[in-house]
Amino acid sequence: MKKLLVLLLISSLMLTSGCWDSREIEERLFVTAIAVDINEEVQEGNVNRLIITYKYPNINTIGKNSGSGPINFTLSIPASGISEESTAFMGEAPFPFYFKHLKVIIFSKELLEHEELVRHILDELNRSPQINKRARIAVTEGKARDVLKVTGDQEYRIEGSIYQVLRNNKFTNRFTVKSLTDLITDFDVTGVTIVPRISIVSGKFVVSGGCILKNYKFLAWVDQNQNRAINIMNGIIGLENIDTIYNGILLSYTVTRGSSRKKVTFDDGITVRFDIKLEGYLQGYNISQKNLVYDEKTLKGIENNIAEELEKKILDTRKFLDEIGAPLFGVGEHVSKFHPKMWKQVKDNWQEMMPEVKFQLNIDVNIRRTGLTK
Structure with missing residues (x-):
């Protein structure tokens, strides 16, 4: 009986899967927010038409025995796409990026005026098994990377604060919550969608109103009253x-x-x-x-x-x-x-x-x- 029990234990150890990439948690960079802008300095023939910005927490400042230093790190680099940029960062970042904890993706209005780029980015995000498809989407009229650089006396880290606002409409109808999956589904069904508008006011971010996208391209802004009417008509x-x-x-x-x-x-x-x-x-x-x-x-x-x-x-x-x-x-x-x-x-x-x-x-x-x- 004891031999059988030992055999079962050994078998269970052999069949139980562990960490598939054998990496410690300290050896991952958990990206929590991504900002996508147009590369205004790109020259003709250069494929790096985007500026991609990652924001990830400094894990050394988290926990009971946390140290000092910035609570977040931000990295920006010219790139042709989301996945290409993550490998381009390997010369600056000490560890590989991990996207399963991605909370927020912010697009600039300038980017959304280029239909082919929007299609390319959404197709890449949709196909990637690494990207969290429940990440919340927002649009800003200025630079998307500037939103990630906003700091303030808030309870959460900045990407966490944005996510806490964008996660649901329980306390307001001023905007319409939109995840990456929702965004892609809307384009597939009707070709039109509405995404929360995020702005910087007095050094802090404000989410109010929305950005209407049609056929993968910017169409118009709506204010919070118009957005409220849209939500009510949709049962939100x-x-x-x-x-x-x-x-x-x-x-x-x-x-x-x-x-x-x-x-x-x-x-x-x-x-x-x-x-x-x-x-x-x-x-x-x-x-x-x-x-x-x-x-x-x-x-x-x-x-x-x-x-x-x-x-x-x-x-x-x-x-x-x-x-x-x-x-x-x-x-x-x-x-x-x-x-x-x-x-x-x-x-x-x-x-x-x-x-x-x-x-x-x-x-x-x-x-x-x-x-x-x-």
Whole structure:
């Protein structure tokens, strides 16, 4: 029995896989953020049309017995692509790069004006088994590498701070979260997508609004209000404030939960019905008559006012999207998923047909609370 047990233990050791490349954790450079810019100094005939920037933590400053020094290192180099650049760094970096912990990829607007470069980069990122496909995407109007150089009194390392903001829409609808996989899928399905816009303001990064890409190329910017309308129409509803004027009084309505459902019919052209439900509370108001806000009729009037304000913003956003040819309300995705036969008939001309699609908005706003005091 003992011999059999020993034999089983030896066999398990032989069959158990270990570290496949036999490298210690201290001998890896864990890239957490990548910035991609255009190489403005490239000469004719030079294939290194990009400036790729890696940011990775200084592991000597991590842990209980950590030492001193910078908490991050940043390296930039001209390159023709992402993978080529990682080997080009071997003359400067002491160890190989590791991308499975990649959190953020930032593109510059200037880069996104070159369709062939964007296609090349996304194809390379998609094919590479080393790249984390759940990395979050963002776009900046200036240099992407400048965003990675931003420092501030923040809880996380800078790439961690950006990732904490970009990871989900739980606390805001000012932007639309987009992973590398989401980005590639959007291009494959409709050819249009929206990516968070990241800017540097007073030495700190701010994520607000979005960048619309169409056919692998920059199309337009949207502000946070337009982005909020796009998110709500796609059922992405997080904690958000909606300001409105009711009888000359400024009111602030905080959304705590909500839903958005689509129903598409094809009887007389294409008609889409959006059923939007929002729940929340009044965050701030100033009504002169005492306790008037607690009157049921007044509350109903405020709810209708908020619904009308939201409907106006949605229709204004739809008009803007139709003008630039960017169907971002998720109608195409809905038709392709739930009406595949119809989608085969319209998908080739969908972007041209979208302005003719009829919208029916049914917005139901509920005020659940009005505050702790009367």
